[in-house]
Amino acid sequence: MTSGNLRRRLHHGDVDGKRHERLETSGFESLSEPLLGKSNYDSTHSEVDTLDDLWESERKKEHLHWTFLFSQLIAQWAQWLANIVYGSGSLLGRLLTFPFSSHNGHHWRNITLGPLQEERLRNLQQRLEVPFDGSRLEHQDALKQLWRLAYPDRELPSLKSELWKEMGWQGPDPSTDFRGGGFISLENLVFFAKKYPESFQKLLHKQEGKRAEWEYPFAVAGINLSFMLVQMLDLQSGKPTSMAGIRFLELLIEDEMAFDNLFCIAFEMMDAQWLAKRATYMEFNEVLKSTRMQLERELALEDVTNVKDLPAYNLLRSSQPLLPGF
Template sequence: MATMRRRKQAKDDQLTESLLDDYDARDADDVAPEPHEPPHKAVPSAAAPSRHTALIVHPGEFNLQAFIQSVLAWWQRMFGACFGPIFSYATHLWPVPSREPQLSLLQAERLQQLRDKVAERFDIASPSHQDSLRRLWSLAFSGEPCTALKTPRWKDMGWQGDDPATDFRGAGLYGLDNLIYLAEVHPDTFRRLLDKSEGTRAAWEYPFAVAGLNLTWALSELLELHAPTGAAAAAAAAAANSNSDSSGPRPPRGAAGRAFLTLLSESEVAFEELYCAAYCLLDATWLEMRASYMEFNAVMKRVKGQVEKALASRPADMAQLRQRLLAGVPGAAVWD
């Protein structure tokens, strides 16, 4: 077995918390502003006042309910502040349609499954969670039995201390699942990233396992898989109340999250495959930037931006997304 690179001893404060920006703080910025009404032209004082008529045009075949919804939407813009109760009663009878995209049954099911996975915290007291840790151990240290869940040997896999349970933080159990997926489905890539066998490496390398947990967090945040909190939760609740006919998970609002829904329709392991490609991109970016341990945040920020850009270009499938992410990355052409 190849000798694994182990970063030199250093203070681990930089990786004990999430390496990403605050999720809730950006929620309000993601909402597109409502278009402004064009100002009315002032009527000259010398001219006789004219009557202003609002025309509501409904394209296509006339539909009574759609016409009434258009009237209500116009009424809300013009007089909502004065006649709020009347408008609320009217919209209860004739709800204004939501502008959010409609999810297919398959998309809704898989999106909810992903959000449930992201929400599950790692619990060292759980026997199944302990089994997952031992499973990752056997994949990383083939032929070497896992005799203890607390041992300095975990550091050789890129955990920060003797007890990997202290490193999970916001990534939860799904962060561990993604590392296992990488090892089982793409074993050569896993070994190359774990051993850091390519390129000129820094004296203080990024810790492999903890970096993987942070990558899970970054991608799930980008794709809006975390349950909203604070102001974001209030906005989501208000949207749900205004659209009482809707059921199932709320669609992502960002371009990257919406584009990901197409990939999710194609494959139930779309997130895991995105994770594996993004980890290859992370390592290549690390080498390109000649980064060291203290620059991990900058590397992660750049990787997250590249993933967002690639998804926003609306790739047709995972193969096309992988090509856009890893074009020019050494060794990426050979995908085990």
């Protein structure tokens, strides 16, 4: 057993006072609280804000920013109208297409998607609509595949076993931890293990840095990251309108699996933030918020046209798959 497995772990019942409660959800719609939250091991610690609280605060800030920017543009347009000749169709045409804002030559409002972008966005949104269902054979097989990728030299446990806690599930039944995470969060973890096995193993076993006594549970942290990305990229809208969401649509042109690759990058970023802040279990939501802000900053860089252009992509370590056939 590795040193990472010797660190103390919190279980599902330790987090919210309920023992392995099963919640039926659909996709990402029902997750209204963080999967990592207040612990009864530290009653003096202030309650951690939920993920929705943090994101609601960020949405309000973003709304105020765009409201202010829009008011400035209205004033500019009014001044412009006072100095143009209305009889000029070309000038009026330019007025009607005046950009709300732009980045790298692209407009944030009324952006037109190409056929490839539309198809890939539609496929991704269809994935988001699939809830995790422990009774489905396909979902059971994905869990088994994740175990084999994580522990290629160990025997596969039953779908309800205390051994699952070693991967960072909060109880013996992983299906109770998905809540609103959806099946895509499990697909993200499997993709991570297959595409970047060295990074996956490093984070799974907490192999680098000075770790806290109360470490974040690996698998459940992954579910939180999937949910965070969906919110940040505005993927539940018909068409993303946030700055990060628009930049993500550009990444889809080059990489059909851009969301899954961003998940892997975000996991590395989150762990790096965790170590830099010397965080403990109760500070997970703060670390997650910092990770989101850092990823948004990197997505806003002008020279980013591919996932591999993100500075944090260099954190990922790929090597040959752990098992033949993956």
